[in-house]
Amino acid sequence: CLFDKHSFHDKRKRRKERTDFVKCNKEDELSLFKTKLDLHVHYEFIINSPDHEAAKIWIGNLGKTATHALVYAQLYTPDGVCHGLHPFIVQVKDPKTLLAMPGVMVGDIGKKLGQNGLDNGFVLFCDVRIPRENLLNSTGDITPEGLYVTPYKDPNKRFGASLGALSGGRVGITRMSVINLKLAISIAIRYSAARKQFGPSEEEEIPVLEYQLQQWRLIPYLAAIFALDYFSKSLFINFLEFQIGLMMKDNSDRQAEIGREIHALSCASKPLSSWTAQQAVQECREACGGHGYLTMNRIGDIRNDNDPNCTYEGDNNVILQQTSNYLLTWIMLYLFSGKSTNESPLGSLNFLGDFHTILSKVFEVTVEDECLDSSVPLLAYKWLVCYLLQESYLKIQQEKQMGKSDFEAKNNSQVYYCHTLAIAYIELTALQRFHDFTHDSSVPHGLQTVLKKLCALYGLWSLSKHIAVLYQGGYFCGKKCTELIQSSILTLCSQLKNDAVSLVDTIAPSDFILNSPIGKGDGEIYKNLWSAILQGKGALERPSWWMTFSSDKPLVGSLRGKL
Numbered sequence: 001c002l003f004d005k006h007s008f009h010d011k012r013k014r015r016k017e018r019t020d021f022v023k024c025n026k027e028d029e030l031s032l033f034k035t036k037l038d039l040h041v042h043y044e045f046i047i048n049s050p051d052h053e054a055a056k057i058w059i060g061n062l063g064k065t066a067t068h069a070l071v072y073a074q075l076y077t078p079d080g081v082c083h084g085l086h087p088f089i090v091q092v093k094d095p096k097t098l099l100a101m102p103g104v105m106v107g108d109i110g111k112k113l114g115q116n117g118l119d120n121g122f123v124l125f126c127d128v129r130i131p132r133e134n135l136l137n138s139t140g141d142i143t144p145e146g147l148y149v150t151p152y153k154d155p156n157k158r159f160g161a162s163l164g165a166l167s168g169g170r171v172g173i174t175r176m177s178v179i180n181l182k183l184a185i186s187i188a189i190r191y192s193a194a195r196k197q198f199g200p201s202e203e204e205e206i207p208v209l210e211y212q213l214q215q216w217r218l219i220p221y222l223a224a225i226f227a228l229d230y231f232s233k234s235l236f237i238n239f240l241e242f243q244i245g246l247m248m249k250d251n252s253d254r255q256a257e258i259g260r261e262i263h264a265l266s267c268a269s270k271p272l273s274s275w276t277a278q279q280a281v282q283e284c285r286e287a288c289g290g291h292g293y294l295t296m297n298r299i300g301d302i303r304n305d306n307d308p309n310c311t312y313e314g315d316n317n318v319i320l321q322q323t324s325n326y327l328l329t330w331i332m333l334y335l336f337s338g339k340s341t342n343e344s345p346l347g348s349l350n351f352l353g354d355f356h357t358i359l360s361k362v363f364e365v366t367v368e369d370e371c372l373d374s375s376v377p378l379l380a381y382k383w384l385v386c387y388l389l390q391e392s393y394l395k396i397q398q399e400k401q402m403g404k405s406d407f408e409a410k411n412n413s414q415v416y417y418c419h420t421l422a423i424a425y426i427e428l429t430a431l432q433r434f435h436d437f438t439h440d441s442s443v444p445h446g447l448q449t450v451l452k453k454l455c456a457l458y459g460l461w462s463l464s465k466h467i468a469v470l471y472q473g474g475y476f477c478g479k480k481c482t483e484l485i486q487s488s489i490l491t492l493c494s495q496l497k498n499d500a501v502s503l504v505d506t507i508a509p510s511d512f513i514l515n516s517p518i519g520k521g522d523g524e525i526y527k528n529l530w531s532a533i534l535q536g537k538g539a540l541e542r543p544s545w546w547m548t549f550s551s552d553k554p555l556v557g558s559l560r561g562k563l
């Protein structure tokens, strides 16, 4: 962003006092648009951005390619009433010449850290007139008489429905991140299985994947791929069912409740998946040593292309608050007000029906063999979410009792509470779905063994990041609990090590698509790398400046007299 937040907020405050100011997207600094209905001239809307700080930036494809934009803008009727954010279709360029339309200033924002195949753009509007029909009117409309009509009584609910369009992108990004995870892990595991370094004796060198440390760094991410791949596909199916409901104009409470649950799930699945991929890609880069840093091996590109998954369609840290809000609403409505329900349409909250029983549980496993099943982390996660939900609720209440406003109370309850709650909830949901799948009798026996191990490893490894809270709330007691979790993780890594390359072969794209010499399926890392290095442009040529530095090089001291 180009402007510091304080000056921006001050200006925004000032602008709010003006009747015809609008902003198009809450999350963006440069994003203030106004639409005003002009009834006197042909029932048109007039779109305006007051100044360059009101420019909307970052829009994908807008810089050079797109001819039309979907603009979210505050809708003002001639009586001066603002009806909130609404989507409008606005033609920004002439399709024949690709030149900007009158009143539209549009361009490209420049090179980014990654994803440079996409022309992210900026746009400003000056009295741009669009027909009344260009308002996408599913959540609110203007009658030919100029009256505002909406099926929503509560403006906040209308706003939520309007933002519902963002859930699809978040579900999509959850999957895109899993794909990045697959690419990076495929390269690193294939490389680690082929790369030999040191060994138990002078004569014998062993593949680096034989080292416990390398296994522990990579194999949990391999497990995460299978868990998150299954989870993200199941979430996509949930989303499709929701979309079908929308298309069929299903106005039931259940359909609305599915929308809220998808919103809560996708606002946390995007962070879980994009952050897992981000951490994994960095680990893979280092796990491939120096070759991981060579551009031709692709890990740098994967890292840069994955990175914005953490930001667009809502910054991860910001949208996680939507998930914790959902959970807190649930607890306030159904638990503390005495009403009871134990079901949510997609099942992610069903376990809350046993809230008090779950909270009374403690970790009971005593031997490693029992710990090697995903039911162990699953039970622990249920306790963890109930505990964090209770603690987050109490923390907010405590803040309010200290006289803090709702805004401050929520704000002061993010770190260690609501933020962790949202993450634990989505990890539990992902684990629950993968656990149910791997324990289903329809899964062929030959596959079930390895899938169950992957599921247990993903669960235990994810849980191990919450050990402090497990002790804090009394679920864990004594050092044996941690020892069991840790030794089980290492045992599962070691057991899965011999299957790792075969597992990667099932998820990796073709060599042509993966496009990484050290990640090729044949495992011939040195042959492939050597060949790619030699084919590099100018690899064996002298530098273009060779003459200046060798044959034409001035003699030492020869320039002294001329200075």
Ligand SMILES: CC(C)(COP(=O)(O)OP(=O)(O)OC[C@H]1O[C@@H](n2cnc3c(N)ncnc32)[C@H](O)[C@@H]1OP(=O)(O)O)[C@@H](O)C(=O)NCCC(=O)NCCSC(=O)CCCCCCCCCCCCCCC(=O)O
Pocket: 025, 026, 027, 060, 156, 157, 159, 160, 161, 163, 164, 165, 166, 167, 168, 169, 170, 171, 172, 173, 259, 260, 263, 311, 312, 313, 314, 315, 318, 319, 322, 325
């Ligand atoms: C929601 C915000 C974070 C915060 O807003 P507020 O604080 O102002 O609002 P509230 O928290 O009070 O919310 C009001 C109310 O609304 C509910 N709500 C909000 N969002 C939704 C939703 N999505 N669904 C349902 N309900 C919703 C909320 O729960 C409240 O309800 P209650 O009052 O009952 O509690 C908001 O500021 C926000 O969302 N910010 C983020 C902005 C953002 O995401 N911008 C995106 C810009 S576009 C972008 O970044 C594009 C990048 C390119 C990405 C490329 C990826 C491609 C992916 C491929 C996808 C393929 C699949 C596609 C499928 C398809 O769509 O067809």
Ligand SMILES: Cc1cc2nc3c(=O)[nH]c(=O)nc-3n(C[C@H](O)[C@H](O)[C@H](O)COP(=O)(O)OP(=O)(O)OC[C@H]3O[C@@H](n4cnc5c(N)ncnc54)[C@H](O)[C@@H]3O)c2cc1C
Pocket: 001, 025, 027, 028, 029, 057, 058, 059, 060, 061, 112, 115, 120, 308, 311, 312, 313, 314, 315, 317, 318
């Ligand atoms: C590659 C790319 C493509 C994009 N494409 C599009 C597009 O096509 N269309 C479009 O409209 N937008 C697009 N965007 C913009 C994107 O949606 C926003 O960047 C994103 O929603 C985050 O908003 P912001 O940049 O304003 O961040 P900010 O909201 O300014 O966040 C900055 C920092 O402040 C923190 N922060 C903000 N609010 C809070 C809070 N309440 N509590 C705690 N911390 C907070 C955030 O966590 C973050 O670390 C794109 C962005 C990128 C990087």
